[in-house]
Amino acid sequence: MNPIPPSPRSALAASFNSVAAQYAAARPGYPPELFATVEEFAGRPLDGAEVLDVGAGTGIDTRLPAERGARVVAVEPGAGMAAEPRSALPRIPFVRADRDALPFADGVADIVTYAQAWHWTDPARSVPEAIRVLRPGGALALWWNVPDTDVPWLARHEARLAERCPAYRPPGFPATAAGLLAPFGLRPRSGRIRWSRTIAGEDRLRTLASHSYLAVMGADADAVLRAERAELLALFPDGVLVEPFVADVTVAVTGAVTGAVTD
Numbered sequence: 001m002n003p004i005p006p007s008p009r010s011a012l013a014a015s016f017n018s019v020a021a022q023y024a025a026a027r028p029g030y031p032p033e034l035f036a037t038v039e040e041f042a043g044r045p046l047d048g049a050e051v052l053d054v055g056a057g058t059g060i061d062t063r064l065p066a067e068r069g070a071r072v073v074a075v076e077p078g079a080g081m082a083a084e085p086r087s088a089l090p091r092i093p094f095v096r097a098d099r100d101a102l103p104f105a106d107g108v109a110d111i112v113t114y115a116q117a118w119h120w121t122d123p124a125r126s127v128p129e130a131i132r133v134l135r136p137g138g139a140l141a142l143w144w145n146v147p148d149t150d151v152p153w154l155a156r157h158e159a160r161l162a163e164r165c166p167a168y169r170p171p172g173f174p175a176t177a178a179g180l181l182a183p184f185g186l187r188p189r190s191g192r193i194r195w196s197r198t199i200a201g202e203d204r205l206r207t208l209a210s211h212s213y214l215a216v217m218g219a220d221a222d223a224v225l226r227a228e229r230a231e232l233l234a235l236f237p238d239g240v241l242v243e244p245f246v247a248d249v250t251v252a253v254t255g256a257v258t259g260a261v262t263d
Contacts, residue, residue: 024058024084026206028145030115031195034247035068041251042111042139046070049110052133054126055099055117059085062092065113075102100125107135118142119173127184134254141185141251146171148194148244153235157228164224167213175249181252186254196244201232204243240252 039045047069053062058081066072066089074094077080078167081093097103099114099121112130114121130140149155149171162168178188199207205225208214214221232241 022206023210026210033193037191037249038141039262052109053113055115057081059089061115102129102133104133106132110134111139113141114145123180139251139253142177143249144174145245145247146245151244165213167216186252188250190250192246197241198242201239
C-alpha cells in the first residue's frame with residue numbers, strides 16, 4: 001500500500017476533527033514492548049530524549065514517551081484533534097503545523113515519532129523534514145496498531161468494511177514503510193508486536209466510528225455500525241471481546257546501516 005494520495009488524504013484527514021472526542025476515548029494505546037523496541041532500534045533510551053511527536057492527534061501516543069522520561073513536543077495539524085489533549089496533557093506543548101513542513105530549527109530532536117500518522121504524509125517531503133530536524137544519529141520512528149487479521153473473526157470484519165465503506169483502505173501500509181525510507185539513504189529496522197485489549201463491544205464500535213473511512217460517510221455510517229453491532233453481539237453475546245492487534249514499528253537512525261528485523 002502506498003501513502004494516501006494528496007486529494008483524498010486531505011478530505012480523510014480533515015474528517016478526524018469531527019470525531020476527535022470519540023477518537024480520544026476509544027482508540028487503543030500501545031504496549032510497553034513497543035517503546036522498548038523503539039529504544040533498542042534507536043540505540044538510546046526515551047528518558048531524557050528530545051522527542052517531536054508528529055501527527056500527535058489527541059495525544060494518545062504523546063503521553064506514553066513522556067511517561068518514560070522524554071521531553072515531548074506534539075505536532076498536530078487538526079484543530080479538533082489538537083483541542084482534545086489541552087486539559088489532559090497541560091505540560092506538553094502542542095504545535096499546530098503541517099506534518100510535511102515542521103516549524104522547527106535544524107537538529108533539535110533526538111527522536112521524531114509518527115504514531116498511526118506517517119501514512120498521512122507525503123514521504124518525499126516528510127522524510128527530509130524529519131532528517132533535517134534530527135540531530136546526527138537521531139532516530140525516525142514510525143509505528144501503527146493494525147488489526148491482527150490472522151484472527152478469523154477480525155479478518156471477516158475487515159472484509160465487510162471493505163465491501164461497505166468506499167474509502168476503506170486495507171491495513172497493509174506499515175509493510176511498505178522501510179522501502180519508502182530507503183531512497184533517502186536510511187536503513188531501518190522493523191519489528192512486530194502482537195498484543196490485545198479486552199473491551200466492551202460498544203467500545204469496539206466507537207473505535208470503528210473514529211476511523212476516517214467511516215467518518216466521511218456521514219449518516220450512511222449508521223447502517224454500517226448497526227450491521228457490525230449485530231455481528232459482534234452474535235459472536236460475543238456477553239458484550240465483551242478481546243481485540244487483537246499487531247503493533248508494527250519501523251525505526252531508522254540517521255547515518256546508520258542496519259538490517260531489517262521482524263518477529
